[in-house]
Amino acid sequence: MKSWEKWKKIFFVLVSIIVLIRIGYIVFRGELNKQYIEDTTLDLSNAVEIPCEDILQKFTFEHDNINKLAVILKGISDDKPGTIMIQIMEENDLLYQTNVSLDYRQNGEWKQIYTNIPIEKGVEYQLKIKTIGEYTRIPNILYVDGNLAVKFGYLAPPGCLDKAVNSSIWFLLLIFTYILLDRYEFIQKCIQKLFELLYANIPCDVLNAVIEILLCSIIINCSGIEFQEPTKILMYIISLCASFRLQKRKRFAFEMFSGVSKKILLYGLYFYCAFALVGQRMLIYPLNITITISNIFVVIVAVLWGIPVINSIIYIITNVNNLVCAWNKCHRNV
Secondary structure, three states, rough: OOOHHHHHHHHHHHHHHHHHHHHHHHHOOOOOOOEEEOOOOOHHHHEEEEOOOOEEEEEEOOOOOEEEEEEEOOOOOOOOEEEEEEEEEEEEEEEEEEEOOOOOOOOOOOOEEEEEOOOOOOOEEEEEEEEEEOOOOOOOOEOOOOOOOOOEEEEEEHHHHHHHHHHHHHHHHHHHHHHHHHHHHHHHHHHHHHHHHOOOOOOOHHHHHHHHHHHHHHHHOOOOOOOOHHHHHHOOOOHHHOOOOHHHHHHHHHHOOOOOHHHHHHHHHHHHHHHHHHHHHHHHHOOOOOOEEEEHHHHHHHHHHHHHHHHHHHHHHHHHHOOOOOHHHHHHHO
């Protein structure tokens, strides 16, 4: 690392800071990869049906949150099924309330209701359910051994092993960055030789266009982000425009950003393009997101896709500015 150029050292330090911050969040916040667990298993072989009208069930929970609850309804009318109102109370205090429409609900299936409320362990709570709205008949709800057939689910924090596994992904990213920077010149030469071989058999602009469109397709189809159709079309058009005269635009951008500080700024633009497009939603937000190898791969693809795009933007903006200046100069002479 001592023999590295200055920009490599600065870049590696920045990546190291990001990795340490992320690992710190994983280890100390403990909110990564929470697992959904259902606390109750029920045998419905002896279940009985009770009209879903002013149902009251008292319960205690040995966990600090209720993420979801689930009940089974039968006898739901086809024409006017109605709505059920669900409340969770502590004595006279209302903690949670929601109305769940029974339209398109199947009879005899578990219906999950998202609650996500914090509670206290061992404290007695009340679950109230009743049918409201317009309905042809009141649906039935299942009881087992005199108690409401209800399943509660909670989010369990990750254990030490889960934290270690998730942290190791970021350590691998740091190691990969180190290897990439340390062997940067060698990797660059290998890639250059590969492209020289391809360019000898395929026209440059055609090959560049194929590569840019392929990278764009990977971003659109593998990122898991729902791009709108106009956005997809625009991205493919940008890919085509950025692929022409690629080497010329690359040289132009590198000549403009020739110094160390300017080169760092240029590389920063490359990464900002990728993070603005997909990176923030695949690596950063939400903060408890699960980082996978595929996520990292798509972000790297986005960086590679963004390099010709940024170079083209720099080239076009600079040349348009020169044309405007030349036009203004000619206009003044006239």
